[in-house]
Amino acid sequence: MIDIHPVVHAISKLCVAMGVLMLAPAAIDWANGDPNWRAFAMAGGATIVLGLLVAVATPGDGRPLVVEQAFLLTTGLWVVLPLLGAMPFMLGAPAAGWTDAMFESMSGMTTTGTTAFPRLDHLPLGTHLWRGILQWSGGLGIVVVAMVFLPVMRVGGMQFFRSEGFDTMGKVMPRAGQIAAEMTQLYLGITLACAATYTALGMGGFDAVMHALTTCSTGGFGRYDASFAAFPGSIELAASFFTILASIPFVRMLQLVHGDPAPLWRDSQIRAYLGIIAAACLVILVYEALWRSVLPSADLAREVIFHVVTITSGTGFASTDVTQWGYLPFVLLFFIGLIGGCTGSTVCSIKVFRYQVLFEALRGQLTQMQSPHRVRPLRLQGRRLDPEVVNSVMAFFTMFVLSFGALIVALALTGLHPRTALTAAWTAIANIGPIWGPEVTANGSVADFPPSAKWLMIAGMYLGRLELITVFVVLMPRFWRQ
Amino acid sequence: MIDIHPVVHAISKLCVAMGVLMLAPAAIDWANGDPNWRAFAMAGGATIVLGLLVAVATPGDGRPLVVEQAFLLTTGLWVVLPLLGAMPFMLGAPAAGWTDAMFESMSGMTTTGTTAFPRLDHLPLGTHLWRGILQWSGGLGIVVVAMVFLPVMRVGGMQFFRSEGFDTMGKVMPRAGQIAAEMTQLYLGITLACAATYTALGMGGFDAVMHALTTCSTGGFGRYDASFAAFPGSIELAASFFTILASIPFVRMLQLVHGDPAPLWRDSQIRAYLGIIAAACLVILVYEALWRSVLPSADLAREVIFHVVTITSGTGFASTDVTQWGYLPFVLLFFIGLIGGCTGSTVCSIKVFRYQVLFEALRGQLTQMQSPHRVRPLRLQGRRLDPEVVNSVMAFFTMFVLSFGALIVALALTGLHPRTALTAAWTAIANIGPIWGPEVTANGSVADFPPSAKWLMIAGMYLGRLELITVFVVLMPRFWRQ
Numbered sequence: 001m002i003d004i005h006p007v008v009h010a011i012s013k014l015c016v017a018m019g020v021l022m023l024a025p026a027a028i029d030w031a032n033g034d035p036n037w038r039a040f041a042m043a044g045g046a047t048i049v050l051g052l053l054v055a056v057a058t059p060g061d062g063r064p065l066v067v068e069q070a071f072l073l074t075t076g077l078w079v080v081l082p083l084l085g086a087m088p089f090m091l092g093a094p095a096a097g098w099t100d101a102m103f104e105s106m107s108g109m110t111t112t113g114t115t116a117f118p119r120l121d122h123l124p125l126g127t128h129l130w131r132g133i134l135q136w137s138g139g140l141g142i143v144v145v146a147m148v149f150l151p152v153m154r155v156g157g158m159q160f161f162r163s164e165g166f167d168t169m170g171k172v173m174p175r176a177g178q179i180a181a182e183m184t185q186l187y188l189g190i191t192l193a194c195a196a197t198y199t200a201l202g203m204g205g206f207d208a209v210m211h212a213l214t215t216c217s218t219g220g221f222g223r224y225d226a227s228f229a230a231f232p233g234s235i236e237l238a239a240s241f242f243t244i245l246a247s248i249p250f251v252r253m254l255q256l257v258h259g260d261p262a263p264l265w266r267d268s269q270i271r272a273y274l275g276i277i278a279a280a281c282l283v284i285l286v287y288e289a290l291w292r293s294v295l296p297s298a299d300l301a302r303e304v305i306f307h308v309v310t311i312t313s314g315t316g317f318a319s320t321d322v323t324q325w326g327y328l329p330f331v332l333l334f335f336i337g338l339i340g341g342c343t344g345s346t347v348c349s350i351k352v353f354r355y356q357v358l359f360e361a362l363r364g365q366l367t368q369m370q371s372p373h374r375v376r377p378l379r380l381q382g383r384r385l386d387p388e389v390v391n392s393v394m395a396f397f398t399m400f401v402l403s404f405g406a407l408i409v410a411l412a413l414t415g416l417h418p419r420t421a422l423t424a425a426w427t428a429i430a431n432i433g434p435i436w437g438p439e440v441t442a443n444g445s446v447a448d449f450p451p452s453a454k455w456l457m458i459a460g461m462y463l464g465r466l467e468l469i470t471v472f473v474v475l476m477p478r479f480w481r482q
Numbered sequence: 483m484i485d486i487h488p489v490v491h492a493i494s495k496l497c498v499a500m501g502v503l504m505l506a507p508a509a510i511d512w513a514n515g516d517p518n519w520r521a522f523a524m525a526g527g528a529t530i531v532l533g534l535l536v537a538v539a540t541p542g543d544g545r546p547l548v549v550e551q552a553f554l555l556t557t558g559l560w561v562v563l564p565l566l567g568a569m570p571f572m573l574g575a576p577a578a579g580w581t582d583a584m585f586e587s588m589s590g591m592t593t594t595g596t597t598a599f600p601r602l603d604h605l606p607l608g609t610h611l612w613r614g615i616l617q618w619s620g621g622l623g624i625v626v627v628a629m630v631f632l633p634v635m636r637v638g639g640m641q642f643f644r645s646e647g648f649d650t651m652g653k654v655m656p657r658a659g660q661i662a663a664e665m666t667q668l669y670l671g672i673t674l675a676c677a678a679t680y681t682a683l684g685m686g687g688f689d690a691v692m693h694a695l696t697t698c699s700t701g702g703f704g705r706y707d708a709s710f711a712a713f714p715g716s717i718e719l720a721a722s723f724f725t726i727l728a729s730i731p732f733v734r735m736l737q738l739v740h741g742d743p744a745p746l747w748r749d750s751q752i753r754a755y756l757g758i759i760a761a762a763c764l765v766i767l768v769y770e771a772l773w774r775s776v777l778p779s780a781d782l783a784r785e786v787i788f789h790v791v792t793i794t795s796g797t798g799f800a801s802t803d804v805t806q807w808g809y810l811p812f813v814l815l816f817f818i819g820l821i822g823g824c825t826g827s828t829v830c831s832i833k834v835f836r837y838q839v840l841f842e843a844l845r846g847q848l849t850q851m852q853s854p855h856r857v858r859p860l861r862l863q864g865r866r867l868d869p870e871v872v873n874s875v876m877a878f879f880t881m882f883v884l885s886f887g888a889l890i891v892a893l894a895l896t897g898l899h900p901r902t903a904l905t906a907a908w909t910a911i912a913n914i915g916p917i918w919g920p921e922v923t924a925n926g927s928v929a930d931f932p933p934s935a936k937w938l939m940i941a942g943m944y945l946g947r948l949e950l951i952t953v954f955v956v957l958m959p960r961f962w963r964q
């Protein structure tokens with residue numbers, strides 16, 4: 001039987017941290033004279049007290065977690081924190097029901113960015129700040145999980161990174177705390193730089209902070225119903241830049257900060273990722289010019305770059321209606337959303353690294369079908385690719401595709417239009433953000449979806465954010481029998 | 483270097499056979515006094531002469547083919563025969579261009595069933611018979627390839643069947659000829675029974691033969707623009723029955739004919755396949771009753787069964803507009819089309835067996851993530867599942883999904899509406915038949931598609947029919963260097 005005490009202890013300490021974070025929106029609403037501050041004060045107080053009580057009741061023994069406990073901690077965190085994070089949306093503006101509040105909170109913590117609220121423009125600043133904080137802390141959480149836990153849990157081929165990347169930083173587990181601290185500093189630095197840039201380019205101070213929080217987490221919550229169409233075009237380029245930063249492996253940026261730019265420069269995953277972005281932009285611009293006689297302009301190029309980056313990285317901001325570009329750009333954006341950014345960043349989806357493993361594995365399969373008796377080891381980034389990593393990545397890909405299909409069918413069962421079901425499943429399982437379909441409100445929210453569809457999307461976002469396998473392992477009866 | 487002489491020799495002999503088959507439509511048009519007979523006589527004569535010349539020029543040495551030659555033979559046959567089979571459509575009615583003629587011929591030989599002709603009702607009988615013969619011989623060809631070649635070529639996990647199924651019939655390769663002969667008899671028997679049943683239920687004699695040819699090959703070419711809506715409802719049930727027969731493993735039926743019904747009865751793939759059909763019918767009927775207040779009637783049940791069977795098996799007949807049933811049935815039919823029927827039959831798509839392997843493999847992965855040091859062998863149908871089979875199936879699934887996605891994007895590049903691109907790629911790569919979208923003509927044809935889209939679909943049908951990997955192996959430069 002797994003000893004769940006240390007897991008509960010760790011989660012409760014993070015609850016206290018979350019409660020403390022709720023005091024920030026409380027403060028800003030209080031300073032503005034908005035009575036909405038009470039919702040955050042109440043929720044924050046309750047969360048802190050609850051967390052402290054449970055933390056005291058489950059004293060930790062200081063021993064490092066075993067793998068089973070890492071699974072429980074990861075899956076438990078993304079249930080408990082979204083539940084508590086939903087409270088302010090019910091107690092204060094927009095006084096949401098529990099389905100919508102939970103949807104918004106899960107969409108935040110999983111950095112999905114789809115909103116459940118049909119009108120954003122007039123919500124209190126505190127509510128918006130809380131939405132930003134949810135995404136920012138969710139993004140930080142996932143980077144730490146991806147770097148510290150997933151490789152040890154051997155989820156979806158992440159064991160490839162068990163030693164790699166940390167070579168310059170020593171062994172992982174004993175130094176998990178230090179890695180988390182360094183990550184936090186880096187992440188904070190990028191976010192501050194992003195907010196400063198936004199301000200310099202004309203965004204208001206609050207908007208700059210709020211959108212920096214949702215940009216650097218590739219989260220995509222916006223403050224306005226118009227999303228990024230509310231801002232001057234140059235901000236799109238800044239957003240594109242910081243989104244790309246947030247979707248490459250954080251360890252590479254840490255190495256750069258530590259004075260070693262070579263790993264960043266040589267990383268084939270980063271090169272492939274930038275190549276995909278460049279190719280997609282080029283195809284769309286050529287398509288517009290040749291098929292639709294829209295001559296390339298700086299404005300169009302900027303908008304294309306912005307939307308390609310925001311979809312590939314799974315951020316999900318929008319500044320224009322991309323379906324107006326014709327059929328192909330829409331189809332292309334749909335598929336690059338299923339590629340995603342790099343591993344070890346805040347992005348979700350399948351990720352470039354896994355496609356690299358898949359292509360290398362398929363090449364190996366075809367080669368071996370011709371020369372069955374000559375086994376050639378597979379390689380990636382100059383290293384040997386363990387068969388276990390390949391199997392793990394293939395299993396991940398298969399689970400992703402099958403879960404995606406099942407989610408589309410399940411969403412169609414709730415009565416959604418096929419286009420809505422398809423894009424809602426896509427946005428949920430790959431944590432992207434936008435949805436297209438007749439049931440989507442003008443600001444892109446799921447407010448008019450049936451509750452069953454919202455809960456299915458909540459489950460999909462949760463599954464997708466935790467790389468599916470993490471959840472499936474814990475759901476197996478076997479896991480609890482050991 | 484591969485010795486291609488025996489391959490060319492085998493293909494040329496099959497060309498002669500195809501030329502002889504062209505004399506059947508010639509005869510029926512001649513008997514009807516339709517000048518269209520000349521097209522078939524010319525094409526048939528040319529094909530026979532060409533085949534004979536090449537056969538004589540490349541004498542076989544009687545040795546069995548090696549694996550590389552089996553790859554070349556399979557990939558070569560489905561290029562050469564469709565090319566020759568396209569001739570009558572250009573020389574005679576409907577005097578198609580070479581793109582449409584090649585599309586129709588490839589759609590026939592791959593048992594896809596999408597037509598390139600915008601009007602079918604008034605084409606000569608010979609043209610329709612030829613469309614039926616193309617599908618019937620394509621279906622027979624694929625059954626023989628699936629039973630004799632694919633297991634030896636180790637394509638897509640088919641090596642699982644290398645010994646199985648043939649246990650009661652001795653070793654495969656030395657007896658390939660006899661197996662092919664027995665298959666042909668069985669296939670012919672089913673087709674005659676189907677034609678007799680259609681006639682008894684009120685179909686005209688020619689229509690019965692033509693539709694039996696396209697039913698038992700799960701091909702789906704129809705003679706009328708209205709497809710099966712042209713016939714009384716009882717014929718739908720007969721078509722469903724014979725389609726199911728044609729989409730279960732032929733070896734099981736052979737064993738039954740040889741007096742051993744147990745393997746058919748115990749085959750978990752057949753059980754799962756029938757279970758999928760039953761579940762899909764039930765879900766659609768319940769959905770209609772609860773969400774759309776359409777009370778279940780015998781008529782509705784019959785239509786639902788017919789369409790579920792015709793899509794799962796990849797046959798593709800239609801008797802009503804299924805999009806009128808609401809959103810869910812359409813989405814469900816789309817996904818069961820990606821399941822398909824059983825291996826070793828005329829059906830295409832991913833097939834039930836591969837999903838069984840995938841689920842067993844994923845279960846094994848999840849189990850092993852918890853107990854890394856306890857390796858438990860995977861099992862299917864009471865037999866041990868070799869890791870090589872699992873890898874091969876996973877590679878197939880991955881290639882199928884990636885090729886499907888690439889085909890959708892490529893079709894969108896030609897300017898097709900996203901819905902058309904999606905369903906056209908689906909129908910091509912899984913060889914199903916129907917397409918939905920604004921560019922589709924009233925009778926479901928691709929006549930109005932841009933030529934580039936038609937050629938992409940031709941490539942997709944070819945890839946899908948030959949289980950992708952077969953083609954990719956031959957396309958690798960390595961294959962030719964050996």
Ligand SMILES: [K+]
Pocket residue numbers: 111112113218219220314315316431432433
């Ligand atoms: K997002």
Ligand SMILES: [K+]
Pocket residue numbers: 593594595700701702796797798913914915
């Ligand atoms: K078909």
